[in-house]
Amino acid sequence: MSIVRRLDKAVSLALKSNLQLNLIGDVIKGLVENSLDAGSTEIRISVQLDNIICIECEDNGHGIPPSELEKIGSEYWSSKGVLKLEDLEDLKTYGFRGETLHSLSQISKALRISSKVLSSDRSFTTVYNNGTHVVSLTECDDYGIGSPQGTVVKITGLFYNLPVRRTYISNTSQKSISQQIKLALFPLCATNPDLSIKINLIEPDVSCEKSILSVSKAVSPDDRLSTSFDLIFGNMGSSMVPLQSSHMDYKADSIFGLNPTFNISHRFIFLNKRLVMDERLYNLITRELAQLYKSQNVHRPSFAFVVSFTGPQHPSELTQGPQKTINTVHEIQTLTYLTKCLIDKVAVNYIGSLQHNKRMIDSFKEAPEKNKTRKIQPLKDNISPFFCSNLKLSKDDLSSVKLVGLMDQKFIVVTLVTKHQGTVLLALDQHACDERVKAEKLFQNYINNLSNCSVAIENITWDLPEMVMNLFSTFEFSLSTWGIRFISLNSRIILTHLPSVLTEGKLSHESLKSGILQYLSDLEAGKKCPKPPGEKWFETLPFIPDMIINVVNSLACRSAVKFGTSLDTAQCRTIIQNLKSCELPFQCAHGRPSMVPLTML
CATH class of the missing domain: 3.30.1540.20 (MutL, C-terminal domain, dimerisation subdomain)
Structure with a gap:
């Protein structure tokens, strides 16, 4: 007879970490989010896909004081100042759970975090080996960010205790992994115009580096949307039209494109820099744009859009899953209004000859579903x-x-x-x-x-x-x-x-x-x-x-x-x-x- 037993702690921690970080793109996204939360404007990342997977992330953020560095990597310990649910209303960071670095420590052979703050002329390091905190704090002299402050995270042997995951990665082409990383970082690149980020792939056999992604500081939010789209999906963002709209405390920056090369994978909505998965908004835009196509006797609609909303946030939008996406928007009526305003502007920009009947968008009523x-x-x-x-x-x-x-x-x-x-x-x-x-x-x-x-x-x-x-x-x-x-x-x-x-x-x-x-x-x-x-x-x-x-x-x-x-x-x-x-x-x-x-x- 089988006996029900509690999983070994190391097994349960590895499984939990794999739910959070199951792809290389997820790992890099988590590291970049931490860097952005620290006020970073420049981030450099190197990735080595060998028998031993290694990742190094350097940033110019405000750094971690020595007194706090020794706590880094402990589960549910965070510097984001969220002590109770009410604090989430004023949250300005991606993270607040204290999970990313802890999860990395459980699925990496070695995790080394070095940091330096502006007020100090010394840098310090904390180290995890096989999920165990082996060095709580020590001074180091190999700090290499090239900035008076910042943090360096070095991961050695990623997924060392997850053989199936390693096999999957080894059977995946470099081109696919590179695209996976780009897609994972697109929301962060598109919604942070001040960010400059470079990601290189190190090829040990030939001792050279190959650029995966290079994004410079943008001139404006809509410029960042189109340039990021270009970098991820090829030279298609330049053909898209930037549009803005605002209502009450909310603002929308967006780019729209109507082109046969676009498809469903080219559609994104963000709210306060977080990816929105609420299908009500996607269906609304898709339905309205399809109507525009229909008015021009085009049978199969092909379009792309990136819409970035900013405004007040509700605590429920920040606690909907480990991937930090928003599955259900709280202020759906306001965002629906803004979306319909954008669609009206799309009609004006793309179909000037069309006698577009302006709708009563202030009713917040969505059109009925078509058969x-x-x-x-x-x-x-x-x-x-x-x-x-x-x-x-x-x-x-x-x-x-x-x-x-x-x-x-x-x-x-x-x-x-x-x-x-x-x-x-x-x-x-x-x-x-x-x-x-x-x-x-x-x-x-x-x-x-x-x-x-x-x-x-x-x-x-x-x-x-x-x-x-x-x-x-x-x-x-x-x-x-x-x-x-x-x-x-x-x-x-x-x-x-x-x-x-x-x-x-x-x-x-x-x-x-x-x-x-x-x-x-x-x-x-x-x-x-x-x-x-x-x-x-x-x-x-x-x-x-x-x-x-x-x-x-x-x-x-x-x-x-x-x-x-x-x-x-x-x-x-x-x-x-x-x-x-x-x-x-x-x-x-x-x-x-x-x-x-x-x-x-």
Whole structure:
């Protein structure tokens, strides 16, 4: 019999630290936040990705007095002055929990913190080895910040006691880790215009350093937003328009861009320098910008935005998780008002010819949700979606279907005997049922012939920023899996092959580009898996790029029997028989019900 026991303290501390700092980007972000809290304006970081991972962070902050340095690294000890919850209202720092350095001490072979304050001509050091405080305080002479004050944190053997994490990092390319670090630091770079930061990657084998990130002090807040965007995502920030707005005690600095190369990974909202994850604001901006696109007859919206709000903060916004993000904004009405003001300015800047009807934004009312097309998803236990009645049908029940006749050249009327609820009279939507049959045949043919699905096309050439080029390089195999092949040349992608279903769909170059970029974004964000399972064709559907799914559904819709088409008995029986073999017989290719119950017999 198993015995419930308390985890060893060293194990629990390592696990807890890994929740806070599970990637190299998280570690560097935590160090930079500490430096910013200390008033730093210049930060230098070096990273060594060898068998032993080492990181060194130097800053010109106000330093740590010797009397306080010996307490650094103790859990829940902090210099931020937060003794009770009420103190959070006036908090001006990123940290206040006293967790970052303590967590680092538990997952590093050695952690060395050296610091010097302006009032002293000496520097002091405290050291942790294997999570144990071995040197509480000692004077040192190797202080190398090159400033009259500041702090140096040296980490040796990061993740030494987490072998799975080390294996993951060793199997990750330097390019991916560099991009991970950039993304982790983007919120800090974008919202701190006075910050100058340099990050170098040390390559021991060749004894040289490679620059990962170099950010200089900005001229203005909106200049920092666009330059930071350029550095992280390639030269795209310069094409974005800076916009400002204010209301009561809140202010918004932002940049907006409408461009086919933008996608969902290029959208950020900050509040008091903290990343906001509240989907209400993201959905509001996305919905309003999509409406602007719709007014210009653009089918697939592609846009980016970075919005930085500043104003009073609520304690609840600072205690929503270890990542220091804001999942739920307290003053949602005020930020909604400011957001709508910004959207109005976007309309003026980007669509000057549009007769934009200015809304009554002071009502703080959000527009109702639009009807969304449901994606193809298996129904639970193959149960039909008859939400308006107590009738529930399974796929097996379709074996008892008997044809009654055709009604109004729209519906095929049938009877069906259920296992527990008797006989039911059903109306099958002839278009929806035939669309379902054709969609599954198209998907099955495409998936079962992936190795031969690619056809040569007349070359399509796109000039893309560095970050997007990196995504093409990283996920080249995933794209080729679905029949999308290309040649990479400097900052240019040359598309040479496409799956035959896309050529049949006759997508425009703009739609094709937007669809591929969305798929790459989904892969990067983990919304799509790079490799399909490869067992049954139906299990592969969730892995297919949305662009291809939409085209197949469209082809099925266009070729399916239309309303108003008169069908003879043989044609009706054929549709019914084909529907019985479908994986999702109760819904059309777009997710709408394919049949409705009329009455019980």
